[in-house]
Amino acid sequence: MKIAFIHHTLVIGSGIDTVIWELAHRLKGEHDVKIFTFLNEYPSGLVKVVNIPFNENKVINSVFSPFLPNSYKLRGLIKEFDVVNVHHYPANFFPFFPKKLETFNIVTEWSGPPLSLLKNLSLKEKFYIKFIMAMNKYAALRADDLIAPCDFVKKWIKDNYGLDSRKIYLDGINFDYFNFKKYKKEKIDFGGPIILYVGRIAPNKNIDILIESFETVKRELEDSKLVIVGRKTFPEYYKKLKNFLKKRKLEESVIFTGEVSWDDLPLYYASCDVFATCSAWEGFLRAEAFAMKKPMVAFDAGANKETIKDGINGFLVKEKSPEAFANALIKILEDNNLRKKMGKNGYKWAKENLDFDVIAKNFSKYITEVTN
Structure with missing residues (x-):
């Protein structure tokens, strides 16, 4: 099976980035797996990684990348896969905008913070977090299936999106590394x-x-x-x-x-x-x-x-x-x-x-x- 993971970064040690890389590394023996990303820190050769060049400005990448010209190039590459797995915005927007790809699109949702935690943030920070949460909901509502990494998030998805999801622990540990x-x-x-x-x-x-x-x-x-x-x-x-x-x-x-x-x-x-x-x-x-x-x-x-x-x-x-x-x-x-x-x-x-x-x-x- 051809599986594509999309994430805007692939930074060593970062939570979701680690999950994607560790999964891809282990699944490659059984499936044809590729990771599509804007930024990769991992060594080459262990996993197939496709670097998609976007704007060097991190703010532009994190907010506007799905609307930039290279997004169409990325969509053209991933439409050949059987399964596409995405996590949060902006990566989760690509399979669904401007129209949904015919691949089997799986969204992994990690939930969002309670709004009460935003009270001490600046207006810009509040806007950014609310924007990300709105985009995550947009993707979740259009997904072919939803993954929740624990029971807490599974309930959060039901309460906030009205959707069912499949619980699979994802935020794991490499026991060879943490030995x-x-x-x-x-x-x-x-x-x-x-x-x-x-x-x-x-x-x-x-x-x-x-x-x-x-x-x-x-x-x-x-x-x-x-x-x-x-x-x-x-x-x-x-x-x-x-x-x-x-x-x-x-x-x-x-x-x-x-x-x-x-x-x-x-x-x-x-x-x-x-x-x-x-x-x-x-x-x-x-x-x-x-x-x-x-x-x-x-x-x-x-x-x-x-x-x-x-x-x-x-x-x-x-x-x-x-x-x-x-x-x-x-x-x-x-x-x-x-x-x-x-x-x-x-x-x-x-x-x-x-x-x-x-x-x-x-x-x-x-x-x-x-x-x-």
């Missing part, structure tokens, strides 16, 4: 118990609440450290966080690493004692920490409960307060046996459900079923 055995002796010595956060430095990720929680943890565990790995996507928010650290005299204990290379990321997971996120919303909570046998702590929000089984592989904090979150972290950090048990449970669940080898088999089976 805890490789890092048993290799660690980064930050000194003391390590709480790790990996993700964008953005207001909806509630890094400020995480830091407030850590302040409470530090009163109990004086030598503990909070390591924050990720891009500073909101400079003003990052500046606010740094000012808070200075005011509370936490600059030596909270470490912002900036963006870390994909090759180095497993070492950070291996070096921590617990992974923590105070994010207000996630379409699916990534679980690389489980691959390294580390427990996770998060608020009971969005799809988090599908990754974290409360009290089994981590803690889901129901009370949205820094104090409650800190208590969950302290409980794990002070109990070595609990920490190890939760880490093992997380590894077992992730290996059974989120191994990309398992996900690729499920995806291939799904495509065969829906196209027949």
